[in-house]
Amino acid sequence: MTERTALITGAARGIGFGIGRRLARAGLQVVLVDRDGDAVAAAAETLSGEGMRARPAVVDVADFAAVQAVAAGLMAELGPIHVLVNNAGISQPRSILEISEREWDEVIAIHLKGAFNWCKALAPGMVAAAHGRIVNISSVNAHTGGGELAVSKVSYAAAKAGLLGMTRALARELAPHVCVNAICPGSIATDLTAAKIGALRDRIVGSIPLGRLGTPEDIAEVVAFLATAEPCFITGEVIDVDGGQFIN
């Protein structure tokens, strides 16, 4: 894996940082992307301090032109990027009765268009190299629509379900050498969920058959499998990593 490079969005903290650390431990060079410049620089320094190859890149994933420019600069410097993890995201607690047009657009722009922006930038290189892995971080919310114990409501559920459709389409369009899959995390303890978990911990844990909250490492382990298993014979799949919170 030492000749591979992975790029993870939303990697300054939480699940994205956990994925970055796990892929770096597997030997890949990792690019940690985030719009929070100070935090992503500190995150990359932490991994470098642990002896791993990590560098930060600062960009808003929702900005198409900026993503294309940052991606071109990274590829000119580092060569091909073999693994893309679309993870950047925000929560949005407003229902259809409360949400504004601007709030709706923001969620779709970050979760759905952000993933499009990075796929548009990196998929051509993967196809040309006849090798690539894309992992999209969706949510169990895409299946359930949220509900009382969930942080987010309609815009988030729509964006995350859209990501599953995009995953299936890209799996077909980028075959046979690029595998594209999605992961649906359940309740994972991060900054994004801290307030909700603080208020409703017992009920949330009670909704998880395996009896605990998830960790970034739980998600990172599955990403590592999808990103590094050779040969790849899984594509277009959606894997729920949720301790049984959503059993279909």
Ligand SMILES: NC(=O)c1ccc[n+]([C@@H]2O[C@H](COP(=O)([O-])OP(=O)(O)OC[C@H]3O[C@@H](n4cnc5c(N)ncnc54)[C@H](O)[C@@H]3O)[C@@H](O)[C@H]2O)c1
């Ligand atoms: N925590 C959970 O329970 C949970 C469950 C299901 C899905 N998810 C998804 O997992 C992903 C990571 O969530 P988390 O819990 O680690 O969140 P988090 O808030 O801890 O971290 C998200 C990171 O994404 C970055 N980010 C947000 N918008 C961005 C943008 N426009 N451009 C670049 N970076 C941006 C933030 O700065 C932050 O560093 C999200 O897509 C989230 O929807 C989380």
